[in-house]
Amino acid sequence: AAGVIQSPxxxxxxxRETATLKCYPIPRHDTVYWYQQxxxxxxxxxxxxxxKMQSDxxxxxxxxxxxxFSDYHSELNMSSLELGDSALYFCASSPRDHxxxxxxxxxxxxxxxx
Amino acid sequence: ILNVEQSPQSLHVQEGDSTNFTCSFPSSNFYxxxxxxxxxxKSPEALFVMTLNGDEKKKxxxxxxxxxxxxxxxxxxxxxxxxxxxxxxxxxxxQAGTALIFGKGTTLSVSS
Numbered sequence: 001a002a003g004v005i006q007s008p009x010x011x012x013x014x015x016r017e018t019a020t021l022k023c024y025p026i027p028r029h030d031t032v033y034w035y036q037q038x039x040x041x042x043x044x045x046x047x048x049x050x051x052k053m054q055s056d057x058x059x060x061x062x063x064x065x066x067x068x069f070s071d072y073h074s075e076l077n078m079s080s081l082e083l084g085d086s087a088l089y090f091c092a093s094s095p096r097d098h099x100x101x102x103x104x105x106x107x108x109x110x111x112x113x114x
Numbered sequence: 115i116l117n118v119e120q121s122p123q124s125l126h127v128q129e130g131d132s133t134n135f136t137c138s139f140p141s142s143n144f145y146x147x148x149x150x151x152x153x154x155x156k157s158p159e160a161l162f163v164m165t166l167n168g169d170e171k172k173k174x175x176x177x178x179x180x181x182x183x184x185x186x187x188x189x190x191x192x193x194x195x196x197x198x199x200x201x202x203x204x205x206x207x208x209q210a211g212t213a214l215i216f217g218k219g220t221t222l223s224v225s226s
Binding site: 033035043045048058090092106107108 | 158159210214219
């Protein structure tokens with residue numbers, strides 16, 4: 001069965017650089033969620049999209065932006081990277097309300113900021 | 115913001131032992147409760163989504179119950195195996211389409 005695809009899987013950047021993370025949801029899933037997991041922490045919700053519109057916003061810094069495209073893939077754009085942005089970034093997708101928004105997670109992108 | 119508590123925080127059992135963990139959540143405005151299994155270096159894997167008070171779900175040796183009136187869910191593992199070693203996360207939702215607010219999880223370690 002198709003799963004959520006994230007790219008790249010690993011990314012190393014310098015401070016103040018930019019990064020773009022991509023997420024390709026499971027086919028026919030219309031909702032995408034982004035989570036950030038820092039070292040030793042629980043996954044924290046950043047932002048979500050439903051039918052290409054932002055549906056919910058969590059603890060996403062102003063330096064980050066995201067969007068969902070017409071093919072439902074989503075990109076998380078991160079600018080002015082800081083050391084504290086080093087984390088594992090998960091994307092999850094779900095079909096709205098079936099079954100009750102179970103979210104299927106991708107393998108994550110590990111971002112390291114040096 | 116949903117306040118989710120899971121206990122115990124960690125658990126170490128021997129192979130063959132049965133065990134259970136608790137997830138506590140606000141009982142008001144309940145929509146669904148999700149259980150996830152998260153192995154080190156992998157992404158969270160959906161185990162169950164539970165919606166009705168009294169729900170019981172089972173997947174192999176793992177089962178879960180739900181009490182929405184008092185705001186708790188139990189996850190049971192029968193005859194634990196080393197491959198069950200993982201962190202088990204619960205995440206309640208109070209409406210459709212919301213992000214998952216995970217509890218701290220229960221980290222299970224099963225020794226052979």
